Amino acid sequence: MARTGTGRVVRHQPAFAGRAGEYFGIWFVNLLLGIVTLGIYSAWAKVRSERYFYGNTTLAGSSFDYLADPIAILKGRLIAYAVVIALLLSSKFLPILYFALILALFALMPLIIVLGLRFRARNSAWRGLSFRFDREGGAAYGPFLGWQLLSAITGTLLYPLMKLKQHEFVAGGHRFGRKRFEFAGDASRYYPPYLVALGIGAGLMLAFGIAFSAAIFAGVHAAEGPAAQALGVGVVAALVLFYAGMFALGIFLRVRYANLLWNNTRLGPHRFESSLRVRDMMWLYASNLVAIVCTLGLAVPWAMIRLARYRAAHFAVLADGGIDDFVRDQEREHAAAGAELIDALDVGIDLGL
Amino acid sequence: MPLPATWYDGESSRARAVRLGCAQGMLQLAFDDAETRQWPLESVAINPRLGRTPRILRLPDGARVEVADSPELEAWFQGAGGRIEGFADWLERRRGAIIASAALVLAATLLFLRFGMPWLAREVAERMPPAIERHASDQVVAMLERIHFKPSQVPAARRASLDRRFRALVAGEPRSAGMRLSIVRAPGIGPNAFALPDGRIFVTDELIGLAETDEEVLAVLAHEAGHHVHRHGMRGALESSSVFVIAGLLFGDASGSSLAVSIPATLLISGFSRGYEREADAYAFELLLRRGQSPKAFASMMRRLSAGVPKGLEQGAVGYLSTHPPSPERIAAAERAAAARR
Numbered sequence: 092m093a094r095t096g097t098g099r100v101v102r103h104q105p106a107f108a109g110r111a112g113e114y115f116g117i118w119f120v121n122l123l124l125g126i127v128t129l130g131i132y133s134a135w136a137k138v139r140s141e142r143y144f145y146g147n148t149t150l151a152g153s154s155f156d157y158l159a160d161p162i163a164i165l166k167g168r169l170i171a172y173a174v175v176i177a178l179l180l181s182s183k184f185l186p187i188l189y190f191a192l193i194l195a196l197f198a199l200m201p202l203i204i205v206l207g208l209r210f211r212a213r214n215s216a217w218r219g220l221s222f223r224f225d226r227e228g229g230a231a232y233g234p235f236l237g238w239q240l241l242s243a244i245t246g247t248l249l250y251p252l253m254k255l256k257q258h259e260f261v262a263g264g265h266r267f268g269r270k271r272f273e274f275a276g277d278a279s280r281y282y283p284p285y286l287v288a289l290g291i292g293a294g295l296m297l298a299f300g301i302a303f304s305a306a307i308f309a310g311v312h313a314a315e316g317p318a319a320q321a322l323g324v325g326v327v328a329a330l331v332l333f334y335a336g337m338f339a340l341g342i343f344l345r346v347r348y349a350n351l352l353w354n355n356t357r358l359g360p361h362r363f364e365s366s367l368r369v370r371d372m373m374w375l376y377a378s379n380l381v382a383i384v385c386t387l388g389l390a391v392p393w394a395m396i397r398l399a400r401y402r403a404a405h406f407a408v409l410a411d412g413g414i415d416d417f418v419r420d421q422e423r424e425h426a427a428a429g430a431e432l433i434d435a436l437d438v439g440i441d442l443g444l
Numbered sequence: 445m446p447l448p449a450t451w452y453d454g455e456s457s458r459a460r461a462v463r464l465g466c467a468q469g470m471l472q473l474a475f476d477d478a479e480t481r482q483w484p485l486e487s488v489a490i491n492p493r494l495g496r497t498p499r500i501l502r503l504p505d506g507a508r509v510e511v512a513d514s515p516e517l518e519a520w521f522q523g524a525g526g527r528i529e530g531f532a533d534w535l536e537r538r539r540g541a542i543i544a545s546a547a548l549v550l551a552a553t554l555l556f557l558r559f560g561m562p563w564l565a566r567e568v569a570e571r572m573p574p575a576i577e578r579h580a581s582d583q584v585v586a587m588l589e590r591i592h593f594k595p596s597q598v599p600a601a602r603r604a605s606l607d608r609r610f611r612a613l614v615a616g617e618p619r620s621a622g623m624r625l626s627i628v629r630a631p632g633i634g635p636n637a638f639a640l641p642d643g644r645i646f647v648t649d650e651l652i653g654l655a656e657t658d659e660e661v662l663a664v665l666a667h668e669a670g671h672h673v674h675r676h677g678m679r680g681a682l683e684s685s686s687v688f689v690i691a692g693l694l695f696g697d698a699s700g701s702s703l704a705v706s707i708p709a710t711l712l713i714s715g716f717s718r719g720y721e722r723e724a725d726a727y728a729f730e731l732l733l734r735r736g737q738s739p740k741a742f743a744s745m746m747r748r749l750s751a752g753v754p755k756g757l758e759q760g761a762v763g764y765l766s767t768h769p770p771s772p773e774r775i776a777a778a779e780r781a782a783a784a785r786r
Binding site: 108109110113114115116117119120121122123124126132135139142143146147152153154156161179180182183184185186217218219220268387388389414415416417418419 | 450452453454455456457458459491492494495496497498500507508510528529532535536537539541542545546548549550552576579580583681682685
């Protein structure tokens with residue numbers, strides 16, 4: 092398969108050296124300074140958090156470096172907060188403005204995604220060389236609007252193809268130095284996870300529908316006594332199971348598609364290996380959730396560290412030949428607003444190293 | 445004492461081992477092949493210290509040096525890396541400061557949610573122009589009219605008498621000028637009553653049908669008037685928005701899932717809303733007593749309303765998640781208020 096490689100493949104696995112105890116301090120100092128400065132420090136906090144995770148991740152003996160300027164992030168953050176506050180307030184008081192804002196955001200979303208990808212890539216470095224994302228904003232309208240609409244119209248039947256196109260756009264738009272990432276996935280691999288999720292999801296809906304109507308029916312006939320008590324518990328249990336099922340299905344699809352993204356991507360002769368396991372990730376997310384809720388958020392740093400550690404342990408670069416011959420490319424500047432808006436609206440694209 | 449480090453030329457991904465030293469204000473690089481280079485310390489930029497992450501030196505020719513953090517670097521580059529991050533680093537290395545930060549963040553968050561935000565919401569709600577209250581209410585009414593509302597089938601005479609008695613009940617109360625009563629049939633909603641932010645109060649035929657006396661209907665309307673007097677519509681809207689903003693700020697990129705954020709936020713919002721219901725109940729009991737009516741009517745109405753609901757739904761987990769306090773508690777409060785008069 093190797094095109095320009097030597098055929099001698101070396102497996103480089105990233106090592107993550109972050110520690111929960113240390114990050115606990117960084118996290119809470121970040122929050123405290125953020126509160127004291129009424130949120131202004133949050134831009135510096137963001138840079139310190141990112142730098143902590145980048146700097147503690149080493150690949151082939153060299154750590155990653157996050158280069159973003161806090162001032163650029165602060166500007167982006169202010170814009171993003173203004174948009175979010177306008178959305179929240181208008182949703183309650185001025186539905187017409189809210190509708191217009193949502194429409195505008197929807198229309199601009201592909202552009203915002205591209206700006207975010209550019210910002211993140213440009214500010215990520217390894218061995219003194221930056222990454223780049225160089226697709227134009229207009230090019231994102233196909234995968235992130237056109238295909239999204241097609242998927243919606245067909246009742247998500249084209250969802251795997253949409254994911255494929257998006258991965259093609261995102262992976263293929265990145266460069267490291269002068270070398271471009273290449274993506275070659277195909278639908279035959281993108282459909283199986285979707286069909287499994289669709290099947291389980293449909294079964295879940297059906298079971299929930301039956302359980303719920305049975306509960307309602309029983310409730311009409313048992314207004315008193317222990318039967319009625321059990322009914323209340325039953326309704327809650329059904330709801331909890333339903334949400335847990337949906338949560339698990341979401342993780343299942345995300346994990347499978349993250350693996351597909353990396354396993355179909357190459358950088359010159361080098362390939363990648365992502366071996367995240369669905370049940371491990373479900374356990375990680377579920378136990379993180381319980382720990383965070385039970386400790387009123389004190390466990391957040393611990394949760395972030397163990398997720399990063401797991402991700403690093405299940406990723407590898409299969410380098411064909413040397414990794415010393417990447418060459419620098421010329422630099423360009425882009426604003427940070429896109430990256431921040433993506434964070435604030437929670438549509439971040441998870442490439443998860 | 446030279447520090448082992450890695451040098452990158454900034455042009456390629458090649459890594460070379462190098463040793464770092466410092467003498468007379470010059471940073472000295474010694475390569476494995478005996479080549480040496482040196483730069484004035486002030487021409488070298490270093491990234492701020494952060495935990496045990498490696499330090500990156502940026503040399504004037506675009507080359508980078510990666511070196512494990514060590515005390516020597518602090519001695520060579522005093523105060524470099526910025527004052528803001530230097531102060532953060534100073535705090536992050538002190539156990540006491542960390543524990544104090546965690547405690548202060550938790551306390552500040554809880555205090556703000558408990559006192560700051562309700563206060564802020566009340567202040568903002570009081571300054572909200574009536575046009576916005578009206579506009580927000582119009583939207584709700586337009587939606588309800590399309591889906592649920594049908595013309596009332598309660599005899600016109602009884603409607604007129606209820607309207608008259610309601611106006612007498614709230615006459616002279618704060619914000620009573622905006623209160624207007626509408627009676628509608630709403631089979632999809634069932635027996636219910638609600639107040640909109642601009643003072644429109646809706647009560648369904650189904651509730652009037654369930655009530656045995658007009659006093660029972662009026663007791664419910666007094667409760668809805670309480671929502672309007674205390675501006676619960678606006679305050680609730682403001683509070684529920686800001687809970688999500690705050691939860692997002694604290695946990696946003698932390699948990700890997702929005703579920704961790706939405707569960708506590710939902711619990712908090714229904715907690716606020718239960719507080720509003722209690723406040724509206726208390727207002728209603730007090731108003732009824734002032735008008736010489738007994739809150740007992742409220743208790744009997746609640747009893748009749750909750751009779752149709754399976755008991756299991758009122759108690760335990762569901763009761764806790766609900767936006768209304770459990771009916772038995774509200775009935776008991778009404779009876780206590782009625783008994784206190786004597």
